[in-house]
Amino acid sequence: MLFNNGFAVSLGMVPSLTWLIFYLHKDKNPEPKYLVSRTFFMGIILAPIAAVLQLFFSQQWEMSQTTFVLISAFIEEVIKYSAVRFLILHNPEFDEPADAMIYMIVAGLGFAAIENTLVLFRAVEMGALVASKILFFRFVGATLLHALSSGLVGYFLGLAWFYHRHSRKIIFLGIALASIFHFAFNIILVTVSGTQGFFYSTILLVFSALIISLLFKNLSNKTRKFNG
Secondary structure, eight states: OHHHHHHHHHHHHHHHHHHHHHHHHHOSSOOOHHHHHHHHHHHHHHHHHHHHHHHHHHHHSOOOHHHHHHHHHHHHHHHHHHHHHHHTTTOTTOOSTTHHHHHHHHHHHHHHHHHHHHHHHHHGGGOHHHHHHHHHHHIIIIIHHHHHHHHHHHHHHHHHHHOGGGHHHHHHHHHHHHHHHHHHHHHHHHHSOHHHHHHHHHHHHHHHHHHHHHHHHHHHHHHHHHHO
16 A cells, blocks of 8 residues: 555656656746745645635535536636745746746646646556556646646736736736636536547647747747847
């Protein structure tokens, strides 16, 4: 049992760390490693709060599955944003708007790591083959979802850098849009079964990944123009 739990924790980190390396390599001005590590672990630490809030809402009010999926997505996006807000926003190392996207992605991947680990706790008991399949689908699915939805929030957080008077509205808009994207992915998996659901969700993620890449370039260009 102890071996299985340790194995699940190790496996659960693999998808997040793989995407983390990928996105950090895209950053031409690397962030301090200690701050990246803290943000990642803050995402892990705050993740249980999302689970508690989701459980609270599900027990306090009767709601449809669709409503619960939407509320759950919103809660998770707020929690991931909170990790960056408390740890990064007032840190002197946060000196470029595009940094917001990087740190949000890092926090999202930390959040995904604990989700993956909890899923794999049960999967490893079913055998290595089952655990490997689940790990693959988590890598190309939920883990990337958290990175992309967090990156979207990060884009609006970066925009708020330029428009201080409207920063709260801009950030809320980012969280709302990320929640809708998050909801769309989850509702596909809930309502469309088998390979068809995987296909549709993958198309959504690929399209979103392209958008996030363009938004990152847009924010970087906007920063260069702003700085003259």
